[in-house]
Amino acid sequence: MSRLASIYICQSCGAQTRQFFGRCSNCGDWNSIVEQAVSSVNSKSNQRKPHSFKDPRPQLSEPIGALKEKALDRLTSGYGEFDRVLGGGLVPGSLVLVGGDPGIGKSTLLLQSATTMALQQSVLYVSAEESAQQVRLRWKRLQGPESNLQLLAETSLELVLQELEALQPAVAIIDSIQALHDEHLSGAPGSVGQVRECSSALQRLAKQQNTSLLLVGHVTKEGMLAGPKVLEHLVDVVLTFEGDRYASHRLLRAVKNRYGATHELGIFEMQGNGLIEVTNPSEIFLNRKSAAGVATIVACEGNRSLAVDLQALISATTYASPRRTATGVETNRLHQILAVLEKHMGLALSRHDCYLAVAGGLEVEEPAADLGIATAVISSYRDLILPEGTVLIGELGLGGQLRPVGQIQQRLQEAERLGFQRAVFPKGSGLEQMQTEVKLQCFEASNISEALVMALGVDLENDQN
Numbered sequence: 001m002s003r004l005a006s007i008y009i010c011q012s013c014g015a016q017t018r019q020f021f022g023r024c025s026n027c028g029d030w031n032s033i034v035e036q037a038v039s040s041v042n043s044k045s046n047q048r049k050p051h052s053f054k055d056p057r058p059q060l061s062e063p064i065g066a067l068k069e070k071a072l073d074r075l076t077s078g079y080g081e082f083d084r085v086l087g088g089g090l091v092p093g094s095l096v097l098v099g100g101d102p103g104i105g106k107s108t109l110l111l112q113s114a115t116t117m118a119l120q121q122s123v124l125y126v127s128a129e130e131s132a133q134q135v136r137l138r139w140k141r142l143q144g145p146e147s148n149l150q151l152l153a154e155t156s157l158e159l160v161l162q163e164l165e166a167l168q169p170a171v172a173i174i175d176s177i178q179a180l181h182d183e184h185l186s187g188a189p190g191s192v193g194q195v196r197e198c199s200s201a202l203q204r205l206a207k208q209q210n211t212s213l214l215l216v217g218h219v220t221k222e223g224m225l226a227g228p229k230v231l232e233h234l235v236d237v238v239l240t241f242e243g244d245r246y247a248s249h250r251l252l253r254a255v256k257n258r259y260g261a262t263h264e265l266g267i268f269e270m271q272g273n274g275l276i277e278v279t280n281p282s283e284i285f286l287n288r289k290s291a292a293g294v295a296t297i298v299a300c301e302g303n304r305s306l307a308v309d310l311q312a313l314i315s316a317t318t319y320a321s322p323r324r325t326a327t328g329v330e331t332n333r334l335h336q337i338l339a340v341l342e343k344h345m346g347l348a349l350s351r352h353d354c355y356l357a358v359a360g361g362l363e364v365e366e367p368a369a370d371l372g373i374a375t376a377v378i379s380s381y382r383d384l385i386l387p388e389g390t391v392l393i394g395e396l397g398l399g400g401q402l403r404p405v406g407q408i409q410q411r412l413q414e415a416e417r418l419g420f421q422r423a424v425f426p427k428g429s430g431l432e433q434m435q436t437e438v439k440l441q442c443f444e445a446s447n448i449s450e451a452l453v454m455a456l457g458v459d460l461e462n463d464q465n
Helices: 080-086 106-117 132-141 157-167 192-209 230-234 331-345 367-381 408-417 448-456
Strands: 004-010 033-039 095-100 123-127 150-153 171-175 212-217 237-242 249-257 265-271 274-277 294-301 304-316 324-327 352-358 390-392 422-426 441-445
Touching (some): 080 265, 095 230, 106 132, 106 274, 123 157, 150 157, 157 192, 304 408, 331 352, 331 448, 352 367, 390 448, 408 422, 422 448, 441 448
Parallel strands (some): 095 212, 095 237, 171 212, 390 422, 422 441
Antiparallel strands (some): 294 304, 304 352
C-alpha cells in the first residue's frame, strides 16, 4: 500500500503548498485552503490513465484560407428568451455554463428546455444532485410534454462519459459540475482539482462528438461562480440566472459568449407550473401610476430596450452623516449625481437621506439612467409629480451638462410602443438622422437645468422657495 501525504490547495486560484496557511499567498483569499490527500509513491500502477477518446485519424495543420466551411446549424432551446441570450441557439460542440443562487430555478429552466428539445433530437439529462425519482417528480410538477428525454442519475465521471459515448446525444445537461467525482483523483466533489479535471474531460468528449453541453455551476456567497477560474475560460458561454427567489421574475444574462453578443437579457416568470417567458418585459418594471419621486427611463440590455421606473425618496435627517442607499444602481453613481445637483442646482441634499431603487429588482449599469435618477431625486425633494407619459434618457456630466447616449432611436421606439407621449434627452443625439419617424414629443436639452424645466415644468434655479 502506498504511503499517503497531504497537500493544501487554494479553492479560489488552485495554488498548492505543503503547509497550511489561513490566507493564500497567491490570490490573498482567506480560509480558502483545503487539505487533500495524495499518494507519495509515483509508480505506474498508481498513475492515472487519461480518458481515451478514439480518433484513429490524426488532424494535420493546413492554411486557414483552405479550410472548408462547415455549416453549424444552431439547435433551438425551446425558448425564445433562452435562444436570444445564447445568440440564436445552441452551437453543436459548445459548452454552456449556467450559474445562479441556490433555489433560483437553474434546474427548472434546464429541465423544461431539455424536455422541449427532446421532441426534436436526442437529449441526455445527467442529475448528479438528485435521484431519478426526484427529477421525475419535478418533471411531473412542471407538466412537461411526453418526449424521449434520457435521464441518468450518476455522480461518477467515468460512468457519465461512458453513457455520453454510447448515446452520443445532440444535447447533454450536467446538473451540476460540482457534484461530479473522478475516482482517479483525491479530493471531495467540488474541489478545484475535481472540477477542473471533470470539466476538461467533458469538454474533450463534447468537441469530439459535436454534443452541445450545458453545465450547471454553483456560486459562492460573494455571488461568483464556484470552482477554479479556469472553468469560466474553458467553456464557450457563461450565463447567470438572477432574481429574487421571493419574487416571480427571473433574469438570464450572458456574461461571456463566443458565438453572440454579451450582456443580452432574457426574462422569465416563475409560476406554479414552471418558468414562463415574458413577452412584454417592460410591463414588469413599470407602475403606470404617477407619484412624487418616480421617473421612467429606457435602458438597453444588449439588443433589448426596457422601460424601467426609478424610485427615489428624499427625507430630512438630523444626523451629521446622511444615508445613501441604492438598489439596482451603483452607489458611487448616486453619490456623483447628488453632488452635481447640489453644486449646480443649489439643492441642500447634504442634509437629507437619499434612497434610490430600480423597480422590479433590475440592475441598471449604463450611464443613460443618470437623467432619470436626477429627475426622480428632485421630484421627491420638491414633492413634484412628473407629467404622465414622460421618459428621460441621458448621461449627466460633472459640469451639469448632458451627454448623448447610444441606441437613442431604439429607446424612443420602445417608449412609443408602450404609449409614452414625451421624451427628454440630450442635444446632439442625432434625432434628425433617424431612419424612421418618431411620433413622440421630443425635447432636447444641453444641461440638467434645461432638462428639469422640460420634464417638471419648473425652473429650480430661479425658484428656490
